[in-house]
Amino acid sequence: MADITTNDPNAPADKPSNFINEIIEEDLRTNKYEGRVNTRFPPEPNGYLHIGHAKSICLNFGLAEKYNGMCNLRFDDTNPTKEEVEYVDSIMEDVKWLGFDWQDRLYYASDYFDQLYAWAEKLIMQGDAYVDDLTGDEIRQHRGTFSEPGKESPYRNRTVDENIDLFRRMKAGEFPDGSKTLRAKIDMASPNLNMRDPVMYRILHAEHHRTGDKWCIYPMYDWAHGQSDSMEKVTHSICTLEFENHRPLYDWFVEKLGIYHPQQIEFARLNLTYTMMSKRKLLQLVEEKYVESWDDPRMPTISGLRRRGYTPASIRAFADRIGMAKRDNMIDVAQLENCIREDLNKTAPRMMAVIKPLKVVIENWPADSVEALEAINNPEDASMGTRKLHFTKELFIERDDFMEDPPKQFHRLAPGKEVRLRYAYIIKCESVLKDPASGEVTELRCTFDPETRSGTGTSTKKVKGTIHWVSAKFGKTAEVRLYDRLFSVEDPGSVKEGDWHDTINANSLEILSNAKIEPALSESKPGDKMQFERLGYFCVDKNATADNLIFNRTVSLRDSWAKIKKGL
């Protein structure tokens, strides 16, 4: 889709229009921001970015690209108790990896602490903010409820002088945590609870990852965000739906300050089936060792997807495809899987690997004979060339490709049945060897038909099945990791707080340590991506070494046999 050209650069075929495009195009028409588009991606560095953030990143940076504007990266680091540099670093890495560039516009809300403080004094001077001595509990009690107005704090009508004095002493560290707050003086009876004198500053004697111990008062999100946008001359401040009720407050602050006024726009956050999107719970999965790390290939984090074998292009394609709207959504994870299959189908070289090996001996093949066969690296892309495969007397095939007593629809190997070995010969299963104790099939004795070599056309024999194989003599051993969804329910996010651990899929990881890979694969490097024919797309794990190769399955191939089997 990406290479389709259109006459209208504002409406590429692969990016359907949405309500945000319409707002921006209208603003451009009316010259609302002097024709500028400046968005921003404002993560809090309190965790790793996930696929939901990718939607926002693609939106914000994508808009900047589309309208020839700019997108800033800004860390919303106003709560030192939750934030760490480890997260800052990972976030920058992930945004870059997705293919976006904030150029010289890397900002931190903490860079604005001085300005924010000065503006807070301005609001105090204007009589629009006051120092409150109420405790957290008391503030909550005074706030009222959905149906009842709140009550004004007894400290609400302190004089400007008293407020300034107290606020300066708050900053100077004279008061303990929680003992005082600075509040905006708005309306304790507002139907919008965010307008009932919201807290602007709280006292926190905590070390900040960038400002150290310079501050012991920290701005709240609402007080920091709009003003940060304003300072950066952001035009369109795009956030998720839960901030809709904050917009009146966002507007109130910039208007009271009389500063440049960006426009907040809200969109629906991404929900994916069988996927946990809560940062807090993803942290728990890591801390409680349900997964190895933030970049465990089962995690919906950007780094997890990267390690799993997802490409930046596939994630961007996904973001484009799911669209942008204000209604709540639950995207089928199959949609994501489709995006990576589509990408890798075009780009990943085909290789042969047997992940659950079953030994096959070709009885009528001379013991030491080796025959070179030509294999195509990618049927979708002839420029990827061919490679040689070596056929030998002893081979491995996939255990799942043999059944002793198969149903009619099974087009693979069975006693007395024939099947083609990919790029090689048609073989016939003559006998089955078993372990006498367990009854397990240990080896197949087969014969090959010399007239049926691939590509020769010397035989008209047809078989329904073609299976992959690896030479026992030349193949190498490697570890393969297969992944399943981390949660067993469609919407783990909606599970009751106490029960969500029960919805974790205990079998989300299967390790196969005796996989047989074709020789070409033994030179793979971490990050390499390939298709194992008939099994799926795989990616070499970041911890793999030449002596200890590890392949992560990114996604299986579409499997119509699995569907047939299910119906049997």
Next chain:
RNA sequence: UGCCGAGUCGUCUAACGGUAGGACAGCGGCCUUUGGAGCCGUAUGCGGAGGUUCGAAUCCUCCCUCGGCAGCCA
């Protein structure tokens, strides 16, 4: 319960008063030395009731349903 917001195929998403279209999932078929890929076909949808209009998913009214908000989190 107050305020804000949202309801279009199974799931997402278009439509801007003029033929409800696309993607994914599903189903059927073709093709195939990957049960892959590709190709073709197919079913299913405007939350409800009124109204305005020659004509309504779109405008108006009422209703219903769902989501968000009562952190010194973001």
